Amino acid sequence: MITAAVQEREHYLNASYGIKSWLLTKDHKRIGLLYLATITFFFFLGGAFATLIRVELLTPQGDLVSSETYNKLFTMHGVAMVFFFLIPAIPATLGNFFLPMMIGARDLAFPRINLLSWYLLVLGGLLSLYAMLAGGVDTGWTFYTPYSTSYSNTWVIATALGIFVAGFSSILTGLNFIVTVHRMRAPGMTWFRLPLFVWSTYATSVIQVLGTPVLAVTIILLFCERVFHLGIFDPTRGGDPVLFQHLFWFYSHPAVYIMVLPAMGVISELVSVYSRKPVFGYHFVAFASVAIAVLGFLVWGHHLFVSTQSLYAGLVFSFLSYFVAIPSAIKVFNWTATLYKGSISYATPMLYAFGFIGLFTIGGLTGLFVAALGFDVHVTDTYFVVAHFHYIMVGGTIMAYLGGLHYWWPKMTGRMYPEGWAKLSALVIFLGFNLTFFPQFVLGYLGMPRRYHVYPPEFQVLHVLSTAGASVLAVGYVIPMIYFIWSLRYGKVAGANPWNATGLEWQTASPPPAHNFDQSPVVTHEAYDYSTVLGEVEVG
Amino acid sequence: MGELRLLPEQASTIAPEVDHLLYFLLVVSVFFTVAIFGAIFYFAVRYRRRSEQELPNPVHGGLTLEILWSVIPFGLTMVMFTWGASIYFTEARPPGDALSLYVVGKQWMWKLEHLEGQREINELHVPLGRAVKLTMTSEDVIHSFFIPAFRIKQDVLPGKYSTIWFKPTKPGRYHLFCAEYCGARHSGMIGWIHVMEPQEYQNWLTGGAAEGTLASSGEKLFEGLACNNCHHADSSGRCPTLVGLFGKTVQLAGGGMVKADEAYIRESILQPQAKVVAGFQPIMPTFQGLVTEEDVLRLVEYIKSLGAKAAPEGTPTPGGVPAPKR
Amino acid sequence: MASEAHAETPALREQFDTEEQQKDASTLGMWIFLITEIMFFGGMFLAYIVYRGANPLVFAVASSSLNVYIGAANTVVLLCSSFTMVLAVRGAQLGQRQTIVLFLILTLILGGVFLGVKAYEWNEKFQEHHVPGPAFHFEGLPPELQGRAQLFFSLYFAMTGLHALHMVIGVGILSLLIWQARKGTYSAAYMTPVDVSGLYWHFVDIIWIFLFPLLYLIDRHLGK
Known part of the structure; x- marks a missing residue:
């Protein structure tokens, strides 16, 4: 296909022009791109905070910033990354763009609500951003009471309101996806023909819909306590600060699965496409997503092993936490087994998938460490936990997000990214990530508490290693940013299906027409049947 | 820059127990990490794509494998659960003959009080080989009492008593940290635990200027x-x-x-x-x-x-x- | 299905193939939204139950200061409004424009009455210094239990306040529906907005059915 042809054909990007056509769009693909721009902004904002944190921690003394500033930096890093990047990252961008296409729909069930969700995220983001610019907030992203309600003199209310508003964005996105998957599937697209990305996004949506309202009410109570002097978590009035922790983690633990389940869905797609085999144990992988979503709601108490929760509550939460390990392990094993006797390509998205499986394995296994009661008592609130959840969220979610972005980039833009640069940055990210966060496991076990501005000098070597890794990681993240923008104009023109993938999204032009398909698709095959896209059979 | 250690000192009866659990967890993790990394690497090389039109035979799954790789990890996790829980129960139950001490946390210092009347700030002297039980509370926000060398930690809450105990096994000076974020000078809310020989501890007790018990x-x-x-x-x-x-x-x-x-x-x-x-x-x-x-x-x-x-x-x-x- | 993109009307948005599909999607969407609402109020109910369990006597004393007759009257008002809402939906199913408008207006009035009574109750609390904060005072309780009484009123205001907020949103939705129904937007063939708004209204009603006994009725005798 020649460039001129691409420009002549009408697609979702050139169907209409002007700012208004974007800000009032109901097209899920355009809304996906709006989300992409928004979360990219918050990713680099959160990254900037992280950079300052890592530079400060080069030396044991607090020499770059004051303690107050340092506390604001890690709080705002957490808020920006968790609520405005990780939670919307995959569902709201890749999910928004591809979920309707993968099930053969023209759009989500509620396009206006979809646009509203984006505006809510932006509004929430602006509120939080305002708080950051006005003076910042220093409570930690966990907002533990009574520090957040009675002691902090920072912009807690604006930040909390920002998160509250963004929460509605998350709820509405989840609701939209659930209804879409139930009601908008193309003829022949049965539940067990759905791509696994749809399954995992569906499971994610269930968590968003059930969990986020609890965060919303928790934030409202926090807000009322600061503004109207209600005393629900105030120990001096008989309130219990630990109740806040229960309510907070009832959402925020499942929120980890909001971040990582869609990532797992992306990996299922990538592993299948680049080894040209159906995902091994499709049903197990699909149900594992649902199992993780359900079990995720039963384990929040493992964040409270040293919070004076009863001994037996600790026992139950530890026991249940190990149950989450099983569906996660099932996924890892099935992805690995999918490679067996496959036709494995080393395209960039596959490199990210390999990276994800490796890092998620380490993150998941260290999850077994912190679920063990007696062990967690020692490492909770230390860098061990910091390393563990960064392995899941950065090593897991961001690797999968970048993998997915590379994989679907040709579909979204009609252009290929530069393969050489992309491979290089994938490698840089993998190495930089491990150098940043692996030393933190050691630091944590040695006893380095998290959220420390100054620290005893014996921890310095490991902190320096970690900061060195962070600088490598930062370079790794900037490279894709540059070549993605470059590729919009100069990238090789991609065909409809550059990867020989089977998903319905690849059965239409790149970039897709405004209504996704020129002819409404009818599904006659299971997912991942590569004989439908590769005519000649040649056994490797 | 300080020296590079990989494990903290073992200075309480709990510490070796937690470390043994760590070794077990490490062995299991290293095994699975190596197995998975190894398998991926081997498959990726062995089954690399040799031609663009290559189409491998589809394999849809195997029930036996699924059961195996669910049941075996589950068994292992139950070992971890039981082991971790047994340490947790030990940590939660101080021996009857434990020496009682009191701790009050406030932004940003630890106040420690001996029954004999000695009051310390950010320092705690305890005798070697004797179980010590701390009853703790906070005057303001939540803090957390953490001694890495003893592998113990417990949140300290306002309006509530929480307890923690340890039995030091090695004389020396160990870090005391606040592990729950508590405001501006959270990282300054640190101190030292001095583990002394019993005789030395007696001397220290009588030498102090305590005003009665x-x-x-x-x-x-x-x-x-x-x-x-x-x-x-x-x-x-x-x-x-x-x-x-x-x-x-x-x-x-x-x-x-x-x-x-x-x-x-x-x-x-x-x-x-x-x-x-x-x-x-x-x-x-x-x-x-x-x-x-x-x-x-x-x-x-x-x-x-x-x-x-x-x-x-x-x-x-x-x-x-x-x-x-x- | 499998039809191509078509012109958009409110009765059939372009992403749907059939009107039935659109109606199913809207109804399912509202049910899921109501599930999120259950989780939302669930968090507060949980906090209330935990604290009630921890301070049974203070909560009984504090709760018996609420005016049970006003609460009961408001319950009746809300139940009636649910009934008129049902009649409005019925009117929509039959395609009777006048009936829809009449019963929606009645529902709106009853909703307004509820909110008015609620405002009166809150005003009473202000005058009695039962609003949490520095000026809080609850007669008949020793000073050290004032905090726990505040806890009750904190929960009272949080729960009734958020319920009232939902009522206000409901009143807004009703006003919109009335305006559109007068224009003749709804017919027997297209009445989904009336239907799903009805679901929402009943849900808010049901929340009150739980709030009323929890806040006003439990252990009233202990407080005397």
């Missing part, structure tokens, strides 16, 4: 606040006698029972009407705002000291008010 300063406070006007040593007062109270189960007005532990005594001083003893009028005023958390600890310790001995007759004091005898 914790219980005796509690007694002074008890009289200073005129508690003894109503709480007599015998049952003659308008309020229940506190002699022999500690550790007993108390019948409450309006039904119900409560064990007279530190938390109950604290509550009864600050919120006397929350749990009134059966047969008495709710006439006691609150001491909220009149006493600090440290004062409460002294009073608790005084009442505990009354519990240890049998109740003797009250003797008239010069003021004519019968005071409880110790």
Whole structure:
């Protein structure tokens, strides 16, 4: 296909022009791109905070910033990354763009609500951003009471309101996806023909819909306590600060699965496409997503092993936490087994998938460490936990997000990214990530508490290693940013299906027409049947 | 730059237990990590794509494999669960002969009080080989008492008592950290635990400038606040006698029972009407705002000291008010 | 299905193939939204139950200061409004424009009455110094239990306040529906907005059915 042809054909990007056509769009693909721009902004904002944190921690003394500033930096890093990047990252961008296409729909069930969700995220983001610019907030992203309600003199209310508003964005996105998957599937697209990305996004949506309202009410109570002097978590009035922790983690633990389940869905797609085999144990992988979503709601108490929760509550939460390990392990094993006797390509998205499986394995296994009661008592609130959840969220979610972005980039833009640069940055990210966060496991076990501005000098070597890794990681993240923008104009023109993938999204032009398909698709095959896209059979 | 260690010092009876669990977890993790990395690497090389039109045979799954790789990891995790839980139970149950100490956390310091009356800030001296139990509370926000060399940690909450115990096994000086973020100078809320040979510890105790034991300063406070006007040593007062109270189960007005532990005594001083003893009028005023958390600890310790001995007759004091005898 | 993109009307948005599909999607969407609402109020109910369990007497005393007759009257008002809402939906199913408008207006009035009574109750609390904060005072309780009484009123205001907020949103939705119904937007063939708004209204009603006994009725005798 020649460039001129691409420009002549009408697609979702050139169907209409002007700012208004974007800000009032109901097209899920355009809304996906709006989300992409928004979360990219918050990713680099959160990254900037992280950079300052890592530079400060080069030396044991607090020499770059004051303690107050340092506390604001890690709080705002957490808020920006968790609520405005990780939670919307995959569902709201890749999910928004591809979920309707993968099930053969023209759009989500509620396009206006979809646009509203984006505006809510932006509004929430602006509120939080305002708080950051006005003076910042220093409570930690966990907002533990009574520090957040009675002691902090920072912009807690604006930040909390920002998160509250963004929460509605998350709820509405989840609701939209659930209804879409139930009601908008193309003829022949049965539940067990759905791509696994749809399954995992569906499971994610269930968590968003059930969990986020609890965060919303928790934030409202926090807000009322600061503004109207209600005393629900105030120990001096008989309130219990630990109740806040229960309510907070009832959402925020499942929120980890909001971040990582869609990532797992992306990996299922990538592993299948680049080894040209159906995902091994499709049903197990699909149900594992649902199992993780359900079990995720039963384990929040493992964040409270040293919070004076009863001994037996600790026992139950530890026991249940190990149950989450099983569906996660099932996924890892099935992805690995999918490679067996496959036709494995080393395209960039596959490199990210390999990276994800490796890092998620380490993150998941260290999850077994912190679920063990007696062990967690020692490492909770230390860098061990910091390393563990960064392995899941950065090593897991961001690797999968970048993998997915590379994989679907040709579909979204009609252009290929530069393969050489992309491979290089994938490698840089993998190495930089491990150098940043692996030393933190050691630091944590040695006893380095998290959220420390100054620290005893014996921890310095490991902190320096970690900061060195962070600088490598930062370079790794900037490279894709540059070549993605470059590729919009100069990238090789991609065909409809550059990867020989089977998903319905690849059965239409790149970039897709405004209504996704020129002819409404009818599904006659299971997912991942590569004989439908590769005519000649040649056994490797 | 300091030296590079990979494991913290082992200086309590719990520490080797936690480390052994770490070794087990590491062995399991390294095994699975190597297996998965190895398999991916091997498959990626062995089955690399050799031609663009290559189409491998589809394999849809295998039930036996799925069961195997669910059941085996589950068995392993149950070992981890049981092991971790058994350490947790040990950590939660201090031995009966443990030395009692009190801790009050506040932004941003640790105040530690010995029964003998020594008060320390951000430093704690303890004898080697003797179990030590800390009863802890906070004056403001949540803190967390963390000694890495002992592998123990416990949140310290306002309005509540929490406990932690350890038995040091190695003399030396160990870090004390606040592990729960508590505000601007959170990272400055640190201190040292000094583990001393028992004899050395005795010398340190007697060498300090303590003004009487914790219980005796509690007694002074008890009289200073005129508690003894109503709480007599015998049952003659308008309020229940506190002699022999500690550790007993108390019948409450309006039904119900409560064990007279530190938390109950604290509550009864600050919120006397929350749990009134059966047969008495709710006439006691609150001491909220009149006493600090440290004062409460002294009073608790005084009442505990009354519990240890049998109740003797009250003797008239010069003021004519019968005071409880110790 | 499998039809191509078509012109958009409110009765059939372009992403749907059939009107039935659109109606199913809207109804399912509202049910899921109501599930999120259950989780939302669930968090508060949980906090209330935990604290009630921890302070049974203070909560009984504090709760018995609420005016049970006003609460009961408001319950009746809300139940009636649910009934008129049902009649409005019925009117929509039959395609009777006048009936829809009439019963929606009645529902709106009853909703307004509820909110008015609620405002009166809150005003009473202000005058009695039962609003949590520095000026809080609850007669008949010793000073150290004032905090726990505040806890009750904190929960009271949080729960009734958020319920009232939902009522206000409901009133807004009703006003919109009335305006559109007058224009003749709804017919027997297209009445989904009336239907799903009805679901929402009943849900808010049901929340009150739980709030009323929890806040006003439980253990009232203990408080005397």
